[in-house]
Amino acid sequence: MLERLTTTIKNLKIANIPVGDALLLLIGLGVNEAIVPTVARLIRLGNLPSVVGAGLGIIAKMPAVERFLGSTLANVLSATAIAEGIDEQFNVKARAEAMLSRLLPGRVATAGVETSGVEEIARLGQAEVSEQERRIVSAMRARG
Amino acid sequence: MLNHTYQVTDKVDFSANSTKSIDIPETGYINEINLLLELYVTPATSVSANEDALARIIDALKITAAGGKNYFTVDDGRQLLYHCFHQYQGQLLHDPLPSAGGSATTVRALFPLHFGLDPFDSFDPSIIIPGAELSNLKLEVTWGSASDLGSGYTITASSSQMRAIVKELTLEKGETRDKIWPDGINVPLFESRSLSLSATASNLGKTDDVPVGSMLHSALIIVLNSSGNRSDTDVTEFGTKYPKLALEEFRIDNFYAIKGINRKQFLLPGTVVGQPSSWLSDPKGVFLFKFSEVTGKAIGLDLSTAMTGDVKLGFTVASTGGQILILYRSIALG
Numbered sequence: 001m002l003e004r005l006t007t008t009i010k011n012l013k014i015a016n017i018p019v020g021d022a023l024l025l026l027i028g029l030g031v032n033e034a035i036v037p038t039v040a041r042l043i044r045l046g047n048l049p050s051v052v053g054a055g056l057g058i059i060a061k062m063p064a065v066e067r068f069l070g071s072t073l074a075n076v077l078s079a080t081a082i083a084e085g086i087d088e089q090f091n092v093k094a095r096a097e098a099m100l101s102r103l104l105p106g107r108v109a110t111a112g113v114e115t116s117g118v119e120e121i122a123r124l125g126q127a128e129v130s131e132q133e134r135r136i137v138s139a140m141r142a143r144g
Numbered sequence: 145m146l147n148h149t150y151q152v153t154d155k156v157d158f159s160a161n162s163t164k165s166i167d168i169p170e171t172g173y174i175n176e177i178n179l180l181l182e183l184y185v186t187p188a189t190s191v192s193a194n195e196d197a198l199a200r201i202i203d204a205l206k207i208t209a210a211g212g213k214n215y216f217t218v219d220d221g222r223q224l225l226y227h228c229f230h231q232y233q234g235q236l237l238h239d240p241l242p243s244a245g246g247s248a249t250t251v252r253a254l255f256p257l258h259f260g261l262d263p264f265d266s267f268d269p270s271i272i273i274p275g276a277e278l279s280n281l282k283l284e285v286t287w288g289s290a291s292d293l294g295s296g297y298t299i300t301a302s303s304s305q306m307r308a309i310v311k312e313l314t315l316e317k318g319e320t321r322d323k324i325w326p327d328g329i330n331v332p333l334f335e336s337r338s339l340s341l342s343a344t345a346s347n348l349g350k351t352d353d354v355p356v357g358s359m360l361h362s363a364l365i366i367v368l369n370s371s372g373n374r375s376d377t378d379v380t381e382f383g384t385k386y387p388k389l390a391l392e393e394f395r396i397d398n399f400y401a402i403k404g405i406n407r408k409q410f411l412l413p414g415t416v417v418g419q420p421s422s423w424l425s426d427p428k429g430v431f432l433f434k435f436s437e438v439t440g441k442a443i444g445l446d447l448s449t450a451m452t453g454d455v456k457l458g459f460t461v462a463s464t465g466g467q468i469l470i471l472y473r474s475i476a477l478g
Binding site: 136139140 | 145261269270271323324325326327328329330358359441443446448475476477
């Protein structure tokens, strides 16, 4: 039923850039970011949000549901549900960010906590971004 | 994650010259403990109040847990008072003592002890005491006596106490600590020192080795004269010293300038209605030095790999007989 609409969105391009794919991905992530944590809280599966994500991924691909959603949207919702479940379970995004921030030079943008390094005291071994700062930044991000 | 505020049922009862403690419930990750002092005081027909009387009644205060964990220590209630004073721009509940010949009354002072970097966000998760993971978490107060208030006051012990109002983050069912603090937690580490001013010292000659092993955020300095009152003149200069580098990175050769800098830095009050008259201008003998002054980073100075003696605070001492109280605030990995 929704296939025509989602195909229109999917094919949307601006200056030959496939904006439609990105839009569909965001829609899928938005839907699943709302659904997966809520369902994971309501249905206790040994505190395994990844199982909820996988379950929703399977549901989205069930023939009756897929016929309603259309294969494009079903594929997107299925993939993002599984991704969201895995992220809820293992916090993959935050861990990847934390790992990259260790490797990347420069300052860390923070919400509410000022960690701007004006000038480092290199002679004293002042780290560019200390472990304490990294922890504060990730706590603030997780808090939203 | 839930924001949870409650008053601990037990209270630390006042008992002159004794140490009393209460258990703090181990239910969450503590952001803030508001310590409410209540003293039932009867004045004589002639009284004389001490400076910072309501703080002096506290001889020491600690927050500890099993395993030798010591999150907060002061060895004089004035360190607690002026730490809070700088955090909250001087806006503290702090009743005056009753007048001579007046009625017996309950006087109150609130010491809002916030552990995170943003004191105006009660549930700021930047630095916390992980109560839910600790055992034997205690608030311990060593009380002074009525003479700490001044002369002519009597305290009724049975109606005097300290209460604790806790603000903490609690996990919801199924939630884990890693969800809120994916990279781990930071915990507070407050350490108190006292330097006796037994001799004069020039050129920042009186020094103290700052604590190492963690991130050093700030140092609260209180200079007391030989009478035990705060003084602007016993110490005349202040600075930081790095002996191995032959470096003085911060130095101010005028005690009044340090206080002036503090006033604008922490938006301290010029006048506060209802507060002690000593707060109507810059409080004598007190300043808070943030190590962001030397690093440019709000979090402070990273001394996780430093050795004792690498960084010192230096004071030039003009008069003897007094002491310098220092409250170091560090941020440690939890």
